[in-house]
Amino acid sequence: GILDGIASMFMRWYPPVFVVLKALSPKYYSFRTLNRNVWHKRYLKPNKLVAITCYTSNCAEAYKIAKEFRKCGSKVVMGGPHVTYQPEEALEFCDSVVVGEAESVWKDVVRDYENGSLQPVYNGVPLDDFYSEVHQELLNSPPEIIKDFLETTRGCKFTCSFCTIPGISGGKARKKPVAQLVELINKIKHRYKTVVFLDNNIYSDPQYARELFKALKPLKIKWTSQCTIDIAKNDETLQLAKESGCVGLLFGYEISGGSSEKQQRGKFALADHYIHFTKKVKDLGISIKAHFIFGFDSDRLEHIPMLWKFCHALKPTFTIFSLLTPLPGSQVYREMLEQNRLTNLNWRNYSCHQPVFKHKTINHFLLLTLFPIMRYFFLLTTSQLGYAIMSLLVLYFICSVFGQSIYAILSPRIF
Numbered sequence: 455g456i457l458d459g460i461a462s463m464f465m466r467w468y469p470p471v472f473v474v475l476k477a478l479s480p481k482y483y484s485f486r487t488l489n490r491n492v493w494h495k496r497y498l499k500p501n502k503l504v505a506i507t508c509y510t511s512n513c514a515e516a517y518k519i520a521k522e523f524r525k526c527g528s529k530v531v532m533g534g535p536h537v538t539y540q541p542e543e544a545l546e547f548c549d550s551v552v553v554g555e556a557e558s559v560w561k562d563v564v565r566d567y568e569n570g571s572l573q574p575v576y577n578g579v580p581l582d583d584f585y586s587e588v589h590q591e592l593l594n595s596p597p598e599i600i601k602d603f604l605e606t607t608r609g610c611k612f613t614c615s616f617c618t619i620p621g622i623s624g625g626k627a628r629k630k631p632v633a634q635l636v637e638l639i640n641k642i643k644h645r646y647k648t649v650v651f652l653d654n655n656i657y658s659d660p661q662y663a664r665e666l667f668k669a670l671k672p673l674k675i676k677w678t679s680q681c682t683i684d685i686a687k688n689d690e691t692l693q694l695a696k697e698s699g700c701v702g703l704l705f706g707y708e709i710s711g712g713s714s715e716k717q718q719r720g721k722f723a724l725a726d727h728y729i730h731f732t733k734k735v736k737d738l739g740i741s742i743k744a745h746f747i748f749g750f751d752s753d754r755l756e757h758i759p760m761l762w763k764f765c766h767a768l769k770p771t772f773t774i775f776s777l778l779t780p781l782p783g784s785q786v787y788r789e790m791l792e793q794n795r796l797t798n799l800n801w802r803n804y805s806c807h808q809p810v811f812k813h814k815t816i817n818h819f820l821l822l823t824l825f826p827i828m829r830y831f832f833l834l835t836t837s838q839l840g841y842a843i844m845s846l847l848v849l850y851f852i853c854s855v856f857g858q859s860i861y862a863i864l865s866p867r868i869f
C-alpha cells in the first residue's frame with residue numbers, strides 16, 4: 455500500500471549478509487529481499503528457501519515471520535548474532551540455524567536444502583578469506599548495494615565484556631585486500647561522495663589501517679566508521695586518517711575515568727586518556743559520535759554528575775547514551791546468568807534502553823525512571839547537536855512569546 459511505499463523510501467539499508475548469501479548460492483537462484491519494517495502477509499510464499507537474520511531485540515518479530523513461512527510450506531534458515539547464541543530457542547521457529555559467520559557453511563545449507571536433508575545446525579567458522587567470492591558479487595552489484603557493504607576488516611582486537619563481536623568474528627582482525635576496497639569505491643564514488651565503513655573497529659590492525667588510509671587518499675572521498683580511541687595514540691596515523699577523507703568516527707567511551715572497570719585490560723585501560731585523545735581527533739576537524747554505557751557494577755547514582763562533566767568536557771558532535779545490556783553471547787550475560795541477576799527475559803527489552811538485570815546498588819525502578827531523562831539530558835546538554843537543538847528551542851520560545859509584540863511594533867499602524 456501507500457504506507458509500504460513511503461516506509462520503503464526510508465528503509466533502503468540492505469543487510470550485508472544477503473550479498474554473501476547471493477554470492478555463495480548457485481546462479482540459478484533468484485533473490486528477493488524483504489524488510490520487516492514494511493512487512494506484509496502477501497510476501498509469504500510456499501516452497502522457498504527463506505533466510506532470516508535478526509538481533510536480540512527484534513528476534514520475536516523474526517520468529518513470527520519464520521513461523522508463518524514454515525506454515526505455508528517454505529524452509530526457513532535463521533542466522534545473525536542472537537540466533538548464534540540461542541540456537542535451540544530459534545529452532546523452535548525455523549528449520550535450520552547458522553551459528554557464526556555464514557561464509558563457510560552457506561553452500562552446505564543450499565546443497566542440503568536441494569537434497570531435502572537440511573541439518574538443524576550449521577557451525578560457521580570465521581574464514582581468513584571471507585571476501586573473495588563476495589567481492590565478485592559486489593563488483594556486479596549496483597552502487598546502492600556496494601555502498602552498504604564496505605567493510606575493511608572483521609573481528610576486533612579487544613574483548614569488551616558487554617560485546618558479542620569477539621564470540622562471532624574472533625579476536626583478531628581479518629583483513630580485506632586494500633586493492634579490492636579501492637576497486638569498489640572507484641565503482642561508486644561518482645554517486646556517493648561520503649561512504650561508511652561497516653567495521654566494528656577500523657583500527658583493529660594499525661599497520662593495515664595505515665595502508666588503507668594511504669590508498670584512500672587519492673580517491674578524494676569522505677568516510678566515517680567505528681573505531682577505538684587508541685587511533686589517537688599515533689599522530690602520524692591520525693593525520694593519515696584525516697588526509698584519507700575521515701570526517702567522523704564513533705568512539706565507545708563505555709566508562710569514565712572514575713570507574714573501577716578501567717583496571718581491566720583492553721579498551722577499558724584507555725579511559726585515563728579519553729579526553730586528551732579526543733581533543734587530538736577534534737583538533738583535526740573529525741567529528742565524534744560518543745557512545746556511553748551506564749550500569750556497570752561500579753557505577754553509582756552519585757557518579758552521574760561526574761559522568762555528565764566528563765561528557766561535557768569531551769563535547770562530541772553527537773552523544774549516544776545506553777544502559778548496560780547483557781546480550782546473549784557476551785561475558786556480561788554469562789556472569790548475570792551465573793549470578794541469577796537477570797530480571798527480564800523478554801528479548802524485546804534488550805535494546806540497551808531498559809534495565810534488564812538487577813544492579814548491585816541502584817534500585818531497578820529508579821534506573822527505569824531516570825534513564826530516559828538522562829538519555830535526552832546528556833544528548834541535549836553535552837553534544838554539539840544538542841546545543842543546536844537547544845538554540846532552536848530557545849529561538850522558538852522567544853518568537854512565540856515575544857513574536858506578537860515585535861510584529862505589532864514593526865508593522866505600520868493603520869489607525
Ligand code: SF4
Binds near residue numbers: 611613619620706721
Ligand atoms: S572495541 Fe568495540 S567491537 Fe571491539 S570488543 Fe569492544 S565493543 Fe566490541
